[in-house]
Amino acid sequence: MKVVVCVEPWGLSEASRAALAMAARLQPRALVIALAATEGSAAEALAEAQRLGAGRAAQVVEVGLENLDVGALGKTLSDALVHLEADLVLCGARSDGEGRGVVPAAIAHHWKAPYLPHVEELSVSDGEATVLVRSGGMKRRLAVKLPALLTVGATLGVAASPPSPAPPSPVEVLRLHELDDRTLNRASDLGTLEKPKRKPHAATSASDLLRRW
Numbered sequence: 021m022k023v024v025v026c027v028e029p030w031g032l033s034e035a036s037r038a039a040l041a042m043a044a045r046l047q048p049r050a051l052v053i054a055l056a057a058t059e060g061s062a063a064e065a066l067a068e069a070q071r072l073g074a075g076r077a078a079q080v081v082e083v084g085l086e087n088l089d090v091g092a093l094g095k096t097l098s099d100a101l102v103h104l105e106a107d108l109v110l111c112g113a114r115s116d117g118e119g120r121g122v123v124p125a126a127i128a129h130h131w132k133a134p135y136l137p138h139v140e141e142l143s144v145s146d147g148e149a150t151v152l153v154r155s156g157g158m159k160r161r162l163a164v165k166l167p168a169l170l171t172v173g174a175t176l177g178v179a180a181s182p183p184s185p186a187p188p189s190p191v192e193v194l195r196l197h198e199l200d201d202r203t204l205n206r207a208s209d210l211g212t213l214e215k216p217k218r219k220p221h222a223a224t225s226a227s228d229l230l231r232r233w
Contacts, residue, residue, distance in 0.1 A: 035116075046142070108149060128169040133169050
């Protein structure tokens with residue numbers, strides 16, 4: 021099973037560290053992959069992610085990634101998940117500072133997977149994730165079929181298996197045109213739709229004009 025943890029390229033938030041800790045507890049049954057997207061370098065963030073338990077690191081690199089809106093960034097990361105053949109995705113509930121926590125929802129939308137926020141406990145068995153969430157002041161245990169995307173809050177802390185003393189492995193570089201046949205070749209094109217081409221038609225009456233309008 022492949023568990024992908026999406027992390028901030030500029031430095032891990034406390035929530036991302038908690039997500040990595042939760043993913044690390046699924047080992048050795050799961051391969052944990054840290055994923056970032058930026059046109060610059062995410063080497064330090066991904067190296068820390070590997071020290072916290074990720075066995076593999078990948079970065080989407082393309083000119084224009086820094087200028088993408090939330091929807092386009094979610095599309096980019098979802099295409100990377102298809103390329104990586106992810107079974108389960110964990111994200112920090114929000115970045116430190118002014119993070120709004122909307123990117124994970126955008127990823128789940130484009131990945132077409134169930135989305136559960138603020139998961140506090142996680143176990144996986146037979147293609148299904150069992151999670152503990154809080155709702156309406158109560159704790160609820162839910163089961164969700166994989167693939168699925170879950171977010172983890174910073175309040176869980178980062179208690180995980182001891183950091184790996186081994187040096188981080190090389191970062192796998194992904195480019196948009198290499199991800200999936202459905203991915204557009206350039207980041208600047210993401211989020212745009214080609215307008216359908218229609219043949220011109222001459223209305224024969226006022227009622228015909230209103231109907232076609």
